[in-house]
Amino acid sequence: MRNFTLLLVLLASMPAVADKLRVGITLHPYYSYVSHVIGDRAEIVPLVDAGFNPHSYEMQPADLKRLMTMDALVVNGIGHDEFAFRALDTLQSQLGEGSNLTVIKANADVPLLASANSQGAWNPHTFVSISAAVRQVYSIARELAKLDPDNGRYYKKNAVQFARDMRNMKKRYAEQLFGLDLKGIRIASTHNAYGYLLQEFGISIDTVIEPAHGVEPSASQLQKTIDRIRKADVQVLFTELNMDNRYVKIIEQATGIRIYHFSHMTYGAYDRDQFSREMEQNLRTLVLAFRQYAGNSASIAGGSQ
Amino acid sequence: MLVNSEGYSERVTPDNGRKETTGVFLAIVVILLLGGFWGSQNQVDVTPPPKHLSLSVIEKAVLVALINAGDEILFMAENGDSLPQIDELIASDLPPFSSQIQDVASYRWQQLKGCYLGIPERAESSAQFMLTFDGGINVYWSSLVTAVEHTLETKNCHPDASWQVFNNA
Numbered sequence: 001m002r003n004f005t006l007l008l009v010l011l012a013s014m015p016a017v018a019d020k021l022r023v024g025i026t027l028h029p030y031y032s033y034v035s036h037v038i039g040d041r042a043e044i045v046p047l048v049d050a051g052f053n054p055h056s057y058e059m060q061p062a063d064l065k066r067l068m069t070m071d072a073l074v075v076n077g078i079g080h081d082e083f084a085f086r087a088l089d090t091l092q093s094q095l096g097e098g099s100n101l102t103v104i105k106a107n108a109d110v111p112l113l114a115s116a117n118s119q120g121a122w123n124p125h126t127f128v129s130i131s132a133a134v135r136q137v138y139s140i141a142r143e144l145a146k147l148d149p150d151n152g153r154y155y156k157k158n159a160v161q162f163a164r165d166m167r168n169m170k171k172r173y174a175e176q177l178f179g180l181d182l183k184g185i186r187i188a189s190t191h192n193a194y195g196y197l198l199q200e201f202g203i204s205i206d207t208v209i210e211p212a213h214g215v216e217p218s219a220s221q222l223q224k225t226i227d228r229i230r231k232a233d234v235q236v237l238f239t240e241l242n243m244d245n246r247y248v249k250i251i252e253q254a255t256g257i258r259i260y261h262f263s264h265m266t267y268g269a270y271d272r273d274q275f276s277r278e279m280e281q282n283l284r285t286l287v288l289a290f291r292q293y294a295g296n297s298a299s300i301a302g303g304s305q
Numbered sequence: 306m307l308v309n310s311e312g313y314s315e316r317v318t319p320d321n322g323r324k325e326t327t328g329v330f331l332a333i334v335v336i337l338l339l340g341g342f343w344g345s346q347n348q349v350d351v352t353p354p355p356k357h358l359s360l361s362v363i364e365k366a367v368l369v370a371l372i373n374a375g376d377e378i379l380f381m382a383e384n385g386d387s388l389p390q391i392d393e394l395i396a397s398d399l400p401p402f403s404s405q406i407q408d409v410a411s412y413r414w415q416q417l418k419g420c421y422l423g424i425p426e427r428a429e430s431s432a433q434f435m436l437t438f439d440g441g442i443n444v445y446w447s448s449l450v451t452a453v454e455h456t457l458e459t460k461n462c463h464p465d466a467s468w469q470v471f472n473n474a
Contacts, residue, residue, distance in 0.1 A: 107473075109372060109473060110369070110473070111368050111369055111372070111471060111473075112473065113365075131366070131369040131370055131400075132369060134373045135369060135372060138373065142376075156376075156380055159376070160377055160380050163376075167398065167399075167400065199362050199365055199366050199369075200366050200369075201366075202362055202366060202410065
């Protein structure tokens with residue numbers, strides 16, 4: 001009798017498990033966003049195993065197999081996960097209209113920045129930002145609520161909580177910048193990944209060094225960049241953490257520019273808290289860079305008086 | 306000039322298509338003139354589209370914050386009948402209403418019937434913003450100078466052609 005009861009309990013719980021939405025993601029930040037939104041009421045499935053390079057990844061048969069098990073796939077959709085669209089095309093050609101997969105374009109409601117050094121393209125790095133991340137989390141929650149109305153309110157509540165947590169984090173660091181005179185700051189960036197983050201602080205990037213997304217500059221392009229940095233008096237260079245950009249040292253030696261490292265957020269193991277952890281690290285770096293700039297320019301102004 | 310053996314002579318014009326060329330040319334001129342006249346008589350009265358207002362970096366930051374605020378305001382309003390007051394939004398520390406963004410962009414916000422309107426308080430910003438909830442979250446912006454001429458529409462939360470709406474589609 002006891003075993004029979006246990007079996008009944010197990011059987012009763014099975015449909016609930018099977019009814020859970022399976023939500024796919026393409027990039028690490030979306031793992032964090034979706035994890036926060038769904039809590040334990042849906043299942044999250046990375047399309048690609050951890051450890052891949054999103055700039056150059058080609059889909060594998062195992063990825064396609066995983067794609068076929070998903071109810072929804074959350075995509076960046078503006079240039080950072082093109083590999084997923086190739087897989088979606090393959091799925092479409094194999095299943096035709098039979099595919100029930102819903103593609104959620106996280107950036108559907110994000111005011112986008114144009115891509116530096118490329119014509120007619122958007123800057124796809126909306127995930128290296130707080131406001132744009134919050135925007136995407138709200139869009140994801142809204143679309144998941146449509147697919148799973150029973151949990152819709154729960155998803156929205158979690159999205160609001162995520163937004164509030166991120167806002168509080170940003171506030172802690174923004175307060176450290178109050179009163180700093182940043183009007184004269186000029187910024188370069190190796191990779192076009194930090195425009196959205198800096199925009200939140202009212203700062204734009206003057207020079208992006210890579211001629212195209214993920215492409216190193218040639219010797220002549222590097223020389224032109226060095227000339228441009230000198231001419232425009234660019235004082236700060238943001239580059240990628242854990243990326244061996246050989247040319248960054250050359251630029252530093254040639255111009256005396258100060259170098260700071262930001263996380264691109266798309267590497268390592270999938271982790272619910274990766275976004276908030278690495279964003280906090282980026283904010284710490286940003287505050288350090290701005291304070292050092294302000295300190296330097298104040299001491300230069302003081303010295304010249 | 307042709308002359309035969311009997312001394313008869315006749316002047317003959319060359320058959321080189323010159324006459325036809327002149328005729329075709331005149332016909333084209335007449336057609337063009339008629340077309341131009343007909344076009345000028347049948348012009349549609351087109352209202353010039355509003356001048357595109359490019360947002361500065363700071364204004365873009367306000368735009369993103371306002372779209373995000375739209376979601377949170379709707380969430381806050383789900384349990385009540387009306388939209389939250391500006392004071393409540395400030396108390397919730399919700400940008401761009403809260404002071405969080407004020408160091409970057411200073412705006413004075415007011416609540417109208419069913420929308421929120423933000424007017425820049427510093428000279429470096431020239432765009433004003435409006436957040437409405439008519440069939441979803443809508444964020445508009447317009448040049449402060451242009452909008453002065455459209456005060457009535459603004460007060461009624463019905464942005465006219467001088468406003469641009471955010472739409473990625």
